[in-house]
Amino acid sequence: MFEERLKQKLAVQKEQGLYRNPPEVSEGDGRTVKVAGRTLINFASNDYIGLGRSETLRKAASDAFMRYGTSSSSSRLVSGNASVICEAERAYADYFGYEDALFFPSGYQANLAILSTLFGPDEMLLFDKHVHASTVKGMQLGSAPFRGYRHNSMSHLEKRIKGATGNPVVVTESLFSMDGDTPPLADLARLKRTHGFRTVVDEAHAYGALGEGGRGIARGVADVALGTFGKAMGLFGAFVLLPSLYREYLLNFASPLIYTTALPEAHAVTALAVLSEVEQADAQRARLAHLSRRLTHLLTDRGFTVCGEAHILAVQIGSEERAHGLVKKLFDQGYFAFTARFPTVPMGQAIIRLSLTANHTEEDLEGFSDTLYRLMG
Numbered sequence: 001m002f003e004e005r006l007k008q009k010l011a012v013q014k015e016q017g018l019y020r021n022p023p024e025v026s027e028g029d030g031r032t033v034k035v036a037g038r039t040l041i042n043f044a045s046n047d048y049i050g051l052g053r054s055e056t057l058r059k060a061a062s063d064a065f066m067r068y069g070t071s072s073s074s075s076r077l078v079s080g081n082a083s084v085i086c087e088a089e090r091a092y093a094d095y096f097g098y099e100d101a102l103f104f105p106s107g108y109q110a111n112l113a114i115l116s117t118l119f120g121p122d123e124m125l126l127f128d129k130h131v132h133a134s135t136v137k138g139m140q141l142g143s144a145p146f147r148g149y150r151h152n153s154m155s156h157l158e159k160r161i162k163g164a165t166g167n168p169v170v171v172t173e174s175l176f177s178m179d180g181d182t183p184p185l186a187d188l189a190r191l192k193r194t195h196g197f198r199t200v201v202d203e204a205h206a207y208g209a210l211g212e213g214g215r216g217i218a219r220g221v222a223d224v225a226l227g228t229f230g231k232a233m234g235l236f237g238a239f240v241l242l243p244s245l246y247r248e249y250l251l252n253f254a255s256p257l258i259y260t261t262a263l264p265e266a267h268a269v270t271a272l273a274v275l276s277e278v279e280q281a282d283a284q285r286a287r288l289a290h291l292s293r294r295l296t297h298l299l300t301d302r303g304f305t306v307c308g309e310a311h312i313l314a315v316q317i318g319s320e321e322r323a324h325g326l327v328k329k330l331f332d333q334g335y336f337a338f339t340a341r342f343p344t345v346p347m348g349q350a351i352i353r354l355s356l357t358a359n360h361t362e363e364d365l366e367g368f369s370d371t372l373y374r375l376m377g
């Protein structure tokens with residue numbers, strides 16, 4: 001029976017410590033969340049520089065929705081290709097230093113579109129084995145063959161390039177969503193010069209938070225880059241930065257864009273306000289970097305193995321059950337953290353993923369690391 005199969009699979013998830021049952025969050029201000037009437041310090045938000053709660057942006061968004069209405073009511077390919085969206089895309093391309101840009105309703109859809117549409121049997125996608133699920137799904141949906149290389153290993157990538165059966169396209173992230181580390185971008189650029197391949201770099205966790213003016217860290221090496229509005233940019237949706245020819249191609253052939261309702265005009269107007277906020281956020285970026293270093297030190301001083309070079313830190317735990325148990329206990333002690341378990345990370349390598357925002361206080365970090373240390377006991 002169909003229902004029996006669903007129940008059985010859910011029971012196996014529970015047995016393996018993989019069951020997901022996200023708590024209902026009633027309120028949040030970026031630094032904290034309220035769950036079941038209790039206020040917890042939130043180490044599981046991607047609002048890295050606090051823009052998601054910015055008064056200026058909230059006002060810009062509400063004015064934009066009042067002026068332009070609440071829906072585009074159509075696909076981009078029908079009557080949803082509004083001038084303000086095209087204008088905002090040009091502004092994004094200029095700001096991030098690419099020829100063109102294309103907005104998507106979500107980063108998930110953007111990755112599906114890029115990887116399944118642009119590349120075909122003449123190419124071979126060589127992907128870092130830790131790339132996001134949306135990238136993996138995009139490759140699976142497309143017709144280009146794909147092969148993984150060891151996480152951040154440029155020697156393994158070079159081996160794959162030499163053995164590629166089509167024109168290689170390297171697919172990676174600039175700041176990995178779970179590990180919080182970055183590929184050796186200078187080495188990747190050197191390999192690119194030597195072998196002349198194309199690259200797709202997901203900068204979802206870097207734009208707004210890293211690089212000069214929040215422009216990310218991979219411009220020197222990326223041919224196509226993906227940014228999400230829903231993280232440091234404090235909004236929702238996504239943008240892809242790319243050559244104009246690729247944009248034209250995606251508008252003609254990318255199902256995840258053609259057969260979906262466009263983001264509303266008010267989104268594009270708000271996205272322009274986001275850009276000016278991001279440009280002026282040097283102080284928040286400096287604070288975020290400071291807090292990230294501070295939490296890394298606090299945790300490593302207490303003997304934890306911590307991976308992560310910026311505002312995403314992965315505390316290595318190992319067993320799924322142990323990680324899940326710890327997160328539950330942290331919750332009881334007033335801290336909201338997220339455990340990444342299989343299939344998000346490999347089996348038996350569960351982590352507690354911590355993400356910081358510029359709004360955290362030093363006391364938040366000290367309280368958290370003391371509590372985790374006590375709980376590990």
Ligand SMILES: Cc1ncc(COP(=O)(O)O)c(C=O)c1O
Pocket residue numbers: 105106107108109111132134173177202204205228229230237238
């Ligand atoms: C690296 C990466 N790429 C893409 C996405 C998808 O973006 P979105 O949330 O806008 O769908 C995410 C997370 O959500 C991500 O972490």
